[in-house]
Every structure is written in structure tokens, then in C-alpha cells.
Amino acid sequence: MQIKSKVSKIMVLILAMTLVLTWFSGCSQNAENSYKAGTYTAEVDGHNGTITIDVTFSESKITDIAVKDQSETSGLGDAALEQVSENILSEQSLKIDTVSGATVSSSAMLAAVEDCVVQAGGDLSMLKSGNKDSATAETKKLEADIVVVGAGASGISAAISAADMGAKVILIEKTGVIGGASNLSWAGKFVDSSVAIENGLKVDQEKMITDWIENNHWRVDSAAIRQYVAKSGETYDWLAEKGYVTQFINFAGEQLHMLPDYGTREASYKRMLAESVESNGGKVFTQTTGKNLIVNEDGEVTGIVAEQNDGTILEITADSVIIATGGYAANAEMVKENFGFEGINGGLGQNVGEGLEMAWEAGAKIPDNLGGQMLHQTLARATSNLKKEYEGFKASYPMMLTYMPTLMNVNTSGARFRDEAFTLKAVAAANSSAFNGPYHMVVISKAQIDALAEEGLNGIEAPGMPGMPPEFYLDFIDEFTIDNPWKDADEIFDKMVENGDGFKGDTIEELAKNAGMDEKVFVDAFNQYQEACETGLDTAFGKSSDFLVSYGDEGPYYAIIAEINNLGSVGGLLVNTKFQVLDDDRVPVKGLYAVGLESEGVLFNDTYVGNGVGIGYAFTSGRLGGESAATEVLEK
Template identity: 65%
Template sequence: MRSKRFNKMLMFSICIVLVASMFGWGWQSGKLVNSPSTAEAASAFKAGTYTGEAEGKDGVIKVQVTMEQADRIKDIKIVSQTETEGLGDSALNKVKEQILANQSLAIDAVSGASVSSDAMLKAVENAVKKAGGDVDALKSVSVKKPGAGKTEKLQADVVVVGAGASGVSAAVTAADKGAKVVIIEKTGVIGGASNLSWAGKFYNSSAAVADGLKVNVEQEISNWIVNNHWRVDAAAVRQYVTKSGDTYDWLKNKGYVTTYMNFGGEQLHVLPAYNTREQTLRKMLAASVEKNGGKVITETTAKKLMTGAKGAVTGVVAEKADGTTLEISAKSVVMATGGYAGNKEMVKEAFGFEGVNGGLAQNIGEGLKMSWAAGAKVPDNFGGQMLHQTLARGTSNLKKQYSSFEASYPMMLSYLPTLMNVGPSGARFRDETATLTAVAAANTSAFNGPYHLVIVSQSQLKALEAKGMNGIKAPKLPGLPPEFYADFTDKFKLDTPWKNVVSVFDAMVKNGDGYKGNTIEELAKNAGMDAEVFKDAFNKYTQATKTGVDNDFGKTKEYLQPMGDGPYYAIIAEINNLGSVGGLLVNPKFQVLNDKRVPVKGLYAVGLESEGVLFNDTYVGNGVGIGYSFTSGRLGGENAAAGALSK
């Protein structure tokens, strides 16, 4: 048995340990020492300023984070960033403010700028780690939205969901017709994809006619319908072709001035300078919507459509950035939500496409789903996409190492018809002259798989180094969108020698954005192609370059240039999807139709959501996307106002 004295000593020791632990003491090497608790030690910052970096959407984001004692982030300074002006850069500042206000890293991404938001959080997280802070503890701090649980109610004649080109146009024309309009936008930016677009097509605009270029309307409509296999709404096609010209003058009168150009026989209208567009659209809304008693509400996401007892749409339920629920009652609702191209899973399921989303990340199909839930029909041709440009996967990484011109070498070669193109298996899949036309290039590639490979030999690279694109007999400059070469226009010429070309391609391979092989067999292995399939395609192509006859695809002799000697490189080329096409079936008044093809009362759709009436399974226009957005918005807004004011 233990003695009473032993029991007393044991109890005394236990008490000492308990008291010591309460006051932050512990045992180290047999001695009782004062030390902070594990949680405190892990979460305590070391006072000072630390840098953090993370890869954003358009480049590296670098921050300086100032820490002070008591587990506090005192300040965050954005040192450098290249995110999209007005959207990505704005998101960085909003995330910064939220981190500082809540002392938390559990911040929601800003709508439409999730990549930029996540990168900002990651950059701050990296700085916190350098300071010895507890990242997990900061991520566990919940952020309560001040408006959560609150409901705000508004009334309008017309509510427009989405403030891109079509939404703004609809809101402005509805207000001009006398309607009280509320327009909501989930991001903080007005203009949507129009802020990124180049030019729109407004058929037979006053400027085009004055220049002497006039389209034969009846022939254009007939060709359009035939080219889309008659699976379009002929009335919708006619309406766009015959009325889009008026949109040019309407925009001009509103202060949104486009510049007409004869683009190889096509009537294109270049949009205003990029940095002026949002401001101009805001002025249009102020002069019409707000002047007429309406509201422009940003950072507010529509959640569902309100419906009446008989199924008529009677308004929109939305959520503001602070968590407040917004109920907007209206007689007409216009969906201008920009499609679903930002929803990778939805695009793959609907169209099988696995390329790049070159549109806006915020367009994830919410408007379509809300409309379907309210009784709208899913169109028979649902799934079409606006595939429009070829991209080289290596470009962004190469720009970190080389000039913009040099980093664009692989992409420029992806637009030339004198090189060999193969699919993931190694099989050649097209006459490469398809690369000369954006839509043809995009769709032939997408039909073949998630990417294709452009094959180039070291002999061809050496020819590029000596004579530029003339060295590989390029018939004309690559058909890149102007914004792709805006910062190297002085070098964007056929005879500009390509300096460092081998170095650039080796870097592309090292970065994992392309492949290299000393032989075609080695290239096939490294690129994951089937060796026999690629060898057969390569040998047939080589024979065609010798005979001038392409038995497989009929490429003309002038484009059948010799491959030359290895090593050989394979550029990973992907297709850029500018947006989804359609998802709601509309009549010429832009009323959304149900399964019986009868209008869902009170519901209208404009822009990409309604564009499926113009195309079969994919977009085949040039400038039609933005031209239709402005035109459908202009006309749809008028009809929505007429419907609302007649009730």
C-alpha cells in the first residue's frame, strides 16, 4: 500500500502541473519553464513586413503584408499585378479590404474574378507563412455578411438581369420607352464580354453604305439558313440582318461610337477604345435608366425567378454582396446573363468541348437554370459554343521568360497553313489551310479532341530564325486577333527574323507546354501519340510535300512545304471558346418560349442566352456575337417595356 505521505506528494505534483499549465508553463529537459501554449505559439505572428506571390489570371500577383503582434494583419500592399483592368484588379482590392476587416483568409471570391481572388488570398497566405503565422487558424475565422437575414424589396416595370452589352441595351431602350427599370449585375463591372471584344457586325449600317459596301440582304439570309442546315429561326435571322444596321446609329447617338471598317469585304465595326467602354455604358444607363427613376445595382447575383399563380414571371430574387436578399417585383424580366461558358462541366456535358474558356468566368449558366425552372424550354440545338481562336498553351509561361513577340512564336505557327497538324493520337485530321479562317480552324480542331499538335522541325525553326515567316513560306501574317499582337506590331511582319527561336521552343518543352524528339518515334512517345499512327501520318505528309499531291486532305501544292530534319517539336494548340450560344428559345419579340413554344408570360431573353435561334450547333459568324448582343438588347428591351406598360 502507498503511504499517506506518498499520496500527499502525488496530489501536490498533480496540482503543480495543472496550475503550471493554466499559466503557460511546461516541462522542458526536466525543468519547469514558461512557454506559450501550442495554439498561441503557432498563431503568433512575428512583427514585420513580408512579401508573398501567387499566379493570377494574367500574371504574378505580388503583395507586401505587414504583421503586428496580437495575431493581427496590419496592412496589405499590392506591389505588382497584371490582372484585367476593372475586374481582376478591382477584385484584388476587395479581397484585401475583406481580409483586413475580418482578419480572416476565409474570404469568398469576387464574382467574375475567382482566379484573381484566389491568387490574392494565396499571395497573402504565403506572406503569413513567412511570418510564422497559423494559416489554418486564419482560414477558420468565419466571415459573417452584415446583410445576412435581411430582405430588401423593390418594384419596377422591367428588371434586367446582367449588365453586359445586351443587358445595358435592353435596360436603356426599356427606360427610353417610359419603363421604370432595375438592372442588376453580379460583378462590379458594367459591360461584360463587350469590354473584351474587338468588333461587331451591323449589316448595312449607314457608315458601311456610305463607304460603298452594301450586303445583298436576301442572299445573306438565304446563305445563312443553308449554312446552318435550316436548323435556325428564319424570322430571327431576318430580323438581325435587316435591323442590326440601325443599332450602329443608335449606339452612336447614345455616345457609344464604333468605327466602321471594310474587313476583307465584311462590314465590321470596331468598338471604342477598351478603357472607355465601361464608362460610356455607365453614362448610357445614367441618362436613361437612372434618369427615369430606375436603379443600376452591381455586385448582386440573381438566384431565382419569382412566379405568379398562373406561372407568369413576376420578378427576381437576388443576393447582394453583403448577403442582403433583394426581391424585385416587375412586370417583365429580361435575362441577359451571358451563357454558361465559364461552367466547364456544363460545357463538356452539352458540347463535349474541353478547350479554353476565353470568355468571362462568371457566366456559369445561372440565368438559364432559373429560366428552365420557371418553365422555359431547353432548345433542341442546346450546346453550341462560340469557338473562335487558336491558342498555344505555352504562351503565358513563355512571357515570363521572353519578350511578348518571342513568347508568341508557338501561337503564330498555330495559325499558318504550311505546317503539319495532328490530333492527340498522332493522326492528321485536316487540310491545314483551315488555319487561315478563325471559325474553320477552331471547329475542325475541337471536333478532333481537346487539343491538337502543330509539328515543326529544327530545320524550319532555323529558317524562321534567318528569314522570319517568309522562311517557311507563310502566305500572309497569322490571323491573330489584333489584341494578341498589339504590343509587338513593329515586329509582326513576315520578314522579321525570329531570334532565340530554338531557345524559346526548348523552354516551351521544359515548361511542359509542348514536346520534343530527336526522331519522329521519340516525339510520338514523348507527346503520348500512338507511334505507328503518327509515323504513318508523317510519312504520308512527307510524300505529299515531295509530289505536291495531298491524297488525304487535298491541301494545295503551295502550302505543302518540306518538313526538314529533326529534332522535331510539337506545339500544344487549344481552342478558345468566347461564349456559349443559346440555351433559351425565343420568338422575334425575344419572349422566352415554353415546351409548347408558347411565351412564358413576363420573361424575355437577349444576348447569348437567346442566340441559339441564329445557329445550328455552333457559332459560325464574324462579329455577329457582339452585333447581335447590342441588337437583341435594343429590340428586346423595347418589347419588354411594351409588355410591362400594357399591363
């Protein structure tokens, strides 16, 4: 007994000491920093140019962050600057998460404040260590009919349609931004929408369905494709009724619908969510990451555990969870493993596959066609460095040439690998390049650069303007004409080489050497190409003689490094037409739904070949998936 009481006394003492130590360590973690009060200025490189900020300090706090100058992407980069600065001020910390698809802008803001902290004599290590303490994190228990995970176009639509049917919905979003990749997108396909029909463009739906299935080698869900073709048109009206009006465009026979102005989208989504989800007793939590699904002993999904940026844990029980987390394109390892692609992630930086992992762990099937990606745009490696010194038009010279069918394209060995007319179609261009290695090169001669300087794109017999996405040339749309001379073209291409973003050689042999190609492979390919230009007959790839333009016989020659942009992974969860997630036996996992990119593998086999389907399917699958989850819940 005596021993026992001694042990308990010692334990009380240890406990007391631990509490005291915890108290002290807590104090030191949250201790105030000290600064030389005043306002300090920093300049950093953002996504589109220099960002200038003023940071004001009292003796113990960062009291204000003012952005003086910036040219970040409207509605995304600028929103990220605001969000990150708000978080720095509220948390008095530099251990702040970056924002949705705006990692560069977010990191630039953090770097700028860091610079000012140093100028103000503050303790950076204290600010960077953060003040989250997981041991004392609060856990909140919440209840809903349906939890939607991810607030991109698909998650927003699912939350709204479920709420409109009467379900109490909680929508959780990892970042501070509502809208996901739709905030960056141009247009969506809503097949035979009322506005397309009004404009006299109707498609043969049966032919569209048959071709679609055939073009994907039948390794797709025919019912899902039929549902999308038949029902996506209604999505146009559904969105319009909610005040989200898209504008029809007949895009070479494709029924595309341009999304509202970039800068207005997030506000529209927030209003739509307030009118449906919040007015029906639901809630939207941003900066809240879905971590694990809650699964009962019968294997049914009954909720989700999520973590907020301040460390608070939300344990949300619900009848259904809808996964709308946008895939894993930002998880380079996962993309490489499943698709062999090592190019650029042009999708959202936060989409790392958490939704898929959660669902697979809860019993969802890993589909046989896992791996598909949305390879969609060609980029020139030179652009971002050139943008630091030149305005958009000049900085985009190399990129514009990557969209030209009249120039020779070679892979890293120096071998020509395609009919360059593929560059006229985004998906063909992107996939044929990616199949040939991490990047390809576009060859141009000094003589052609001189011709560009004199006559613009007419100088290289361009058949039209480069088919780049409109957002790539919005800031120089007035200069984006076929006969606008490319001023300082010489200087720009030399700068590209100087920056290490392209290659130059006085002769073809020297270019091969400098670009790391196999000399024989490149010289043979070049000579064969030149011969094709003379005879008008491309025996290697059958390119039309219209696009066979000779390089002449004089150097120097340049090679532009062209890279492919992956806009998102496609698929990862197998769903039926109610968007219920299926298990290994192709039976629904009770309580689990998936919409948007996470479920898009039912439409495409090994790669995305749609035009506007990304957006069309995100809104449509969300609208239908939300309805079907709500129907199941409310029928209970």
C-alpha cells in the first residue's frame, strides 16, 4: 500500500511537471515576436510578373499587408494573395498552406512577407514553426445528410442539387477558394443544349455515342457516355436558372459554352451555395481537408473525418459522402506510375489523390483503366523566364511556334515523330508528344526567325493563328495577328538559349550536339524532312504539302523545348449511372458516391479525348450525382 501511494505521488508529480512543461512549451510556441515597428517593402517574382507588397509591423505583430503592385491571374492568383495575407495576419505565422492551383502566387506572398520580417528584425524561425498544436486540437462532431468533399464544379453542383432536393449538405473544401479548376477553364460541352439548338447546331447523338465508344476502344461505360450525351444539355439550363450563364459558341462544329468572366465565377458559386446549401441548413467549410471515410462494421460509409487549417478536427456523420476531389495530377509519382507521364502539372497543385485513397481504403474498386490523364496543352519551357523581362507577346514567341504545323518536331533523340499537323488539335498534339518522352523540340532556322521579324507568322507560311487556349494570349490579344511583325525576334530566341530553355547551333550537327540529340538520328531526320519539302511528299508521316516548308540551307538553327501540360487525372473510381462508387464485385459501396474527374474514367479509356467534356461532365455529373444521393437519403 505504501509503495502504491508513493508511486501515485510520483505520478502526480510527473504529471504536474509535464503540465508545467507543456504550459511553458505552449507559451514559447505562441510567444510574441518582436519587430522594429514600421512599414517595409518587398518585391518578388509571382506567376505573371513582379509582386510588390508593403508589410507594416508594430513592436510585436504584423499589423497590415498591402499589395502595391501585381499582375497575377484574375480570380485565382490575386485571390490567393489576399487569402494568404489574411491567414498570415490572423495566425501571425508564416506556416501557412498555399492556395488552390495558385501555389506560385501563394508562395510569392509568403516569400515577400518573409523578406519584410527579416528587414523588421523579426524571428523567422518562430514564425515558420507555426503555432498549431495537434495534441490540443479540438474535435467537433457534426451531422449532415450528405457530405460533399471538394468544391470544384462537380462538388459545387452536387452540393446544390442535393440541397435543392431537401438534403442537409456539408461541403468541405481543402483550400480557401471555391470553384477548383473551373476557375481556370474556358468552355464546356453541354450536348444539344437549348442555346445550341437555338443557334442551329444539333448533333447526331447516336453517331456521337458510337464514335465515342469506338474511339476509346470500348474500354469505357457505354451507359455513362449515353447519359452524358443525353443529359448534359439540361445542365446548361440548370446553371442558367441559377444565374450562372454560359455563352454558346459554335467551335468548328463543337457545341461549346464559354464560362462567365474569370473574375466573377467564385462569387457566383458562393451565391449559389448560399441560396441552396446554406439556406437549407447546410454549411460550406473552406480550408478543410477530407482525411478518412468513416465506415461501419457492415462496410457502409457513414461519414468523414476532416481537418481544418487551424488543426480543428471535424468528425462529420452523414448518410452519404460524395467524393469530388478532382484527382491526383499534382502527385507526380502517382501519375508517372500509372501513366508514365513526366511532363508538367497544369492542374491544381492540391489535387494529390486524397479522395481516391480514402475511397479505395473504404472498399472502392481500382478501375482497370486507371491512369488516364487530361493532356491538353503545349507549353514552351522558355516562356516563364522570358516573361520576367519581356511583355507577353514577345515572351510567347517560342510557345506560339510550338503550335505551328509548318515546323519540324523531333523527340529528345532527334527523330521526327509525327505529322506536325497534329499541333492543330490540342489532344493529338499533347498525347503524341507525351508518348515520345518528357518533352519534344521544335526546330527553327535563323532565316525563318528573320522572316517572322519582317512579316509575322505569314513569314513561316502559318495556316492560321496558333491554336493556344485563349487565356494564353488574353494579355496581348491586339498583337495576336498573323501579319504582326515579331519585333526583336532575334534577341528573344538568343535569350531563350542564354536562359537554358532552348538550344542553338550554327549547323544542324552542332544543334544536335548542343541539344543532347543523337547526331546521326537528327541529321538523317532533318535531311529527310528537307527532301520532303522539295518533293512535296512526306513519306515518313504523310504531312500535307501545304505544311512542308523548307528550312533553306543556312544556319544558325534553334530548338525550342516544348512541354505538355496535364490538366488533371481522369478517373480512379468506377461508378454506375447513379454515381454510386462500385466495389471489386461492381456492387455499390453503400453511402459512397463520386463525381467529376474522380469518376471520369467511365467516359475515357487511357487518355482524355474530349473537347469541353471536362467542364461539361463536372457540372453534369455533380448535378446528377447530388440528385441521386439525395434521393437515396430522403427515401430512407
